[in-house]
Amino acid sequence: MTGPGRRSSTFSRLLRHGFTDPSRAERLLDLPELAALRDDSVLLDALGATADPDLALHGLVRLVEAQPEDERQTLTTTLLSAKPFRDRLLGVLGSSEALADHLARHPRDWQALVTYEAADLHPGVAEFEQGLAEAVDPLSLRVAYRRCLLAIAARDVCGTTHVAQTAAELADLATATLRAALAIARTAAPADAAQCRLAVIAMGKCGGHELNYVSDVDVIFVAEVVEGADEGKAMQAATRLASHLMRICSETTVEGSIWPVDANLRPEGRNGPLVRTLSSHLAYYQRWAKTWEFQALLKARAVAGDPELGAEYIEAVSPLVWQAAERENFVPDVQKMRRRVVDNIPAAQIDRELKLGPGGLRDVEFAVQLLQLVHGRSDATLRSGSTLDALGALAAGGYVGRADAAQLDDAYRFLRAMEHRIQLYRLRRTHLVPEDETDLRRLGRSLGLRTDPVADLNKEWRRHASVVRRLHEKIFYRPLLDAVAQLAPGEIRLSPQAAGQRLEALGYADPAAALRHLEALTAGMSRKAAIQRTLLPVLLGWFADSADPDAGLLGFRKVSDALGKTPWYLRLLRDEGAAAENLARVLSAGRLAPDLLLRAPEAVAILGDPEGLKPRGRDHLEQEVLAAVGRADDAEQAVAAVRGVRRRELFRTAAADLIGSYGTEDNPREPDPGALVDRVGNAVTDLNAATIAGALRAAVRAGWGEELPTRFAVIGMGRFGGHELGYGSDADVLFVHQPREGVDEQEAARAANRVVEEMRRLLQLPTADPPLLIDADLRPEGKSGPLVRTLGSYEAYYRRWSLVWEAQALLRAEPMAGDPELGARFVELIDPLRYPMEGLGEDAVREIRKLKARMESERLPRGADPTLHAKLGRGGLSDVEWTVQLFQMQHGWELPGLRTTRTREALAHAHAAGLIPGDEAQILDEAWVLATRVRNAVMLVRGRPGDTFPSDGRELAAVGRYLGYGPGHVGEMVDDYRRITRRARAVVEELFYGA
Structure with a gap:
């Protein structure tokens, strides 16, 4: 068929086969040179499968035109009859304008693509040396090199080799080329060759068997003088040979x-x-080398010249x-070097920079190399020059999570494939993603993206770059790395003897028991044991930086045993921020936090989440607690669920307190002790308020369903109302109720x-958790009075019988749970009592002073x-x-700022x-904060409340660490406490007693 219909x-x-200029393609197909191919549908299908069908067809026309007449028929016949050859040739022509130019200049080189045998699939240095064997001068070496490159590119674009194999083949071709170039240089200067032994050491991507199509080949030259030769002249000869090789x-x-x-x-x-x-x-x-020079030597490999000298x-x-x-x-030096590389990228290029930019190839390579250099000291399996091989070894050894390693591997292969195809087009050294639509289309199709x-x-590139950047930040800036790097080599992989000596040197009181723990944690060949072997040398040092390393x-060990089969646990410690150091600080600081954990x-x-150490607010906690109560089958189950929340939140608060007091690399010491005290007081108060709200809801549901016949509120008193609770404080409360409309008062x-x-019963059920005791002894008439009163009963009592101390106790009263409107009405009721109009009379002041003096003499423990x-x-x-x-009682009526339940705020x-x-x-303020911190420290260290410093030496030391x-x-510490409180007492004598 001819004419318009055929056209x-x-x-x-x-168009269906992907040509963007079908008119031009039609004209090319009509050329006489393609007469034998024009009507072959197989050829059109093969052209359509290439990265750029227009480029492939144009390259084919040039190649056919360049053939001698007697070989044109051979080319076209082979093209039509041999599918592997057809796919390879057209694949190269559709991906590389530069290799199409080479074929046009050397039209017989297409025959390098015909062979398709098993031995041809993955050639090594020996096969490439054969391909370069006939090269006797620089020009013929270039031609032979391009011929070999043609075969590598064909295997690459057809998918016969994956990206890592292609990079390895390019490195092997570079090795063969360096050997051939050195041979040419030696032939040109036999006298120089006779005076010296010269070895060529490949560095960088060539050394790592991961070369690009177009890349500098980094080398180092090392030479030795041949026996009998003059050293000066021999080194000059070696320099001339090396210079000639480079040219x-x-x-x-x-x-x-x-x-x-x-x-360089x-x-x-x-x-x-x-x-x-x-x-x-x-x-x-x-003597002189910088850190980056050793990082570069990681990939060093002898490739040419004298093999013994290279070895x-x-x-x-x-x-x-x-x-x-x-x-x-x-570690900081390597991290700083990576940041410097990014900072030096021109702003106009950073978003297109495939190699050096954020989320680029260097992010993967630097992260892998840093891990290799830190952990490879004690683990020889990590000592590979290949990024992907090293990444696989890091995953196998537990140094990197398997999922993270798989994502990095996938991203690195994709980014390297992009880099290869970008460079292959014109065989130019570039790492910038093109901006031209045609170039991007060809690049996308070359990677199999056809829709x-x-x-x-763009979508795939950005996705992989985002993964790389995220994992680079996670792995490259991992706090554990710097800690491991600071260990001596013998401390990383501890033999039993070395471990025992180190444990003793670190201050472990029972090295034998500690060694048993180490052996139990690291025994075997499991992944868990491998990760523990990475973590423990560092953890031992962090434990030792405490008052009780053994604890x-x-x-x-106990936490690891409990979570040993949980996949995220060790991964969290290895990968996430300062989780491992936080855990070490918490576990070695006393009994309370470890018992809770x-x-x-x-x-x-919680320790691995940047937000994890922030306390949850009361609204959040109450919502969670009430939801848990609503899901429970009965009141006991409800309170058990509430206790679970309280246990977790107490641990969160204690961990944040300890880490804020000790500090870690990611969480430096809190500079303001008062802020720590306030944070603990608010957090424990909110938690106990939510717990009481949960117990109240559980009690109501158990006896009355969703609504109690009377409105009910819990008023916090003492430290509870003041938001100043410690870990072991009781919750002082008052209970107030008001009958609902139509309900009998009785x-x-x-x-x-x-x-x-029922609330008290539920909260007093046996538990191993720190108890929450409700103390209602501050109610009217104390233990002799009713537990619960109506609002009217409180009003009548306070109007007729209230004593000064009761008004003083009400200074801390604040609604904590139950009916908020009723709580607000109670506050409105007591405000005139606790902030009396015109302040206190002299008699009331004398009474308060007498009460305080009596309390000092009677209530201090014998x-x-x-x-x-x-x-x-x-x-x-x-x-x-x-x-x-x-x-507050003297001036609260006239100064609104004093109307607060919080001591520091009122002060x-x-x-x-x-x-x-x-x-x-x-x-x-300083004395109050210090005394509060002492009480908190005693509870954290001993696991039970106390108002004085411990007598046990280790416990006293642990309190000291908490206090700085x-x-x-x-x-x-004890001297400072006495000095600070002595000064405070002098102020109290003046201000309170009027001395």
Whole structure:
């Protein structure tokens, strides 16, 4: 068929096969040279399968036109009859304009693509050396090199080899080329060759068997003098040979260049001699080399010249590579170098930079190399120059999560494939993603993206880049790395003897028991044991930086045993921020936090979440607690669920407190102790309020369904109302109710009393958790009075019978659970009582002072040191609180700032109002914060409340660490406490007693 009908049909077929200029393609297909191919549908299908059908067809026309007449028929016949050849040839022509140019200049080189045997699929250095064997000068070497490159590209674009195999083949071809170039240089200067032994060491991607199509080939030259030769002349001869080799490969001719040979990774860079002896290299590395030079040597591989000398060089420098991580600031230096590379990318290119930009190839390579250099000191399986091989070994050894490694591997292969195809087009050294639509379309199709090549390419590229950047940040800046790097080599993989010695040196009281824990944690060949072997050398040091290393290690073993089969646990410690260091600090700081964690081991996840240490607000907690109560089958189950929330949140608060007090690399020490005290007080208060709300809801549901016959509220008193609870504080409360409309008062009272009794019963059920005891002794008439009163009953009592101390106690009253409107009405009722109009009379002030003096003499425990009792002792909590409360009762009626339940807030307002001078307010605040922290520390360390410093030496040291005192400074801590509280007592004598 001819004429318009045929053309229209061909035009449509060309469009369907991916041609963007079908008119031009039609004209090319009509050329006489393609007469034998024109009507072959197989050829059109093969052209349509290429990255750029238009480019492939144009290249084919040029190739056919360039054939001698007697060979044109052979080419077309082979093209039509041999599918592997057809796919390879057209695949190359559709991907590489540069290789099409080569075929047009050397029309017989297409025959290099005909062979399709098993031996041809993955050639090595020997096969490439055969391909270059006939090259006797630089020009013929370039031609032979391109011929070999043609076969590599054909295997690549047809999918016969994957991206890592292609990169390895390119590196092997570079090796063969360096050998051929050195042979040509030696032939040209036999006298020079006779005077010296010269070895060529490949570095970078060539050394790592992961070369690009177009890349500098980084090398280092090492030489030795042949026996009998003059050393000076021999090194000059070696330099001439090395220089000639570089020119052969690097110079540009009509056949282009092979690739630049770059020797700038040598000692002293371009300012240093091109060739050095082995001893000169070693002297430099041992004395002057920078961190990045050892990182570069990781990929060093002898490739050409004297094989024995090359092997000697690698053997000599390898130990230096694996000692580099022990250098001071090694990890920060490598991290800084990576940031510097990114900072130096021009702003206009950073979003297109495939190699150096964020989320690019360098992010993968730097992360892998850093892990290799840190962990490869003790694990020889990591010592590979290939990025992907090393990544696989890191995953197998547990240094990187398998899922993370798989994602990095996938992304790296995709990005390298992009880089290969970009460079293959014109065989130019570039790492920039093109902007031209045609180039992007060809690139996308070359990667198998055919539906919408440009959009799909951008989507896939950005997805992989995002994965790389995220994992780079996670792995490359992993805090654990710097800690591991600072260990001596013998500390990384501990033999039993070395471990025992190190444990003793670190201050473990029972090295034998600690060693048993280590052996139990690291025994076997499981992945879990492998990760533990990575973690433990660092954890041992962190445990040792505490008052009780043995307890820390024991706690870690218990948590590990409890979570041993949980896949995320060890991964969290290895990968996530400062999780491992946080855990070490928490486990070795005392009994409370580890006990809480062992009853809820999954709470360890809190330590790896950047938001995990922030306390949850009361609304959030109450919502969670009430939802748990609503799901429970009965009241006991409901309170068990509530306790689970309380346990987890107590651990969160304790962990945040400990880490804020000790500090870690990611979480530096909280500079303001008062902020820590306030955070703990607010967090525990909100948690206990939510817990009581949950118990109240459970009690109501158990007896009355969804609604109690009377409105009911829980009023917080004392430290509870003041938001100043410690870990072991009781919750002082008052209960108030108000019958609902139409409900008999006696029935309402019975319901209110029953719900209180049920709440108390539920909260007192046996548990291993720190108890929450409800204390209602501050109610009217104390223990002799009814547990619950109506609002009217409270009003009548306070109007007729209230004593000064009761008004003072109401200064801390604040609604905590139950009916919020009823709670607000109670506050409205008591405000005139606690903030009396015109303040306190002299009699009331005298009464308060007498009560305080009697309490000091009667309530201090027998035998207690009054200078060290945090609550009732000299300058302690009671002294400061009574002083502040006196000012609140005297001036609260006129100063709204004093109408607060919080001690520190009221003290600050009293100072702001001029009631307490600045120095004295600061003295009182410092003493109150210190005494509160002592009580919190005792609970954290001992697991039970206490108001004085522990007598046990280790416990006292642990309290000291919490308060910021290092080993051996507990005496200073006690002296400081006495000094600070003595000053506070002097202020109290003046302000409270009027002395």
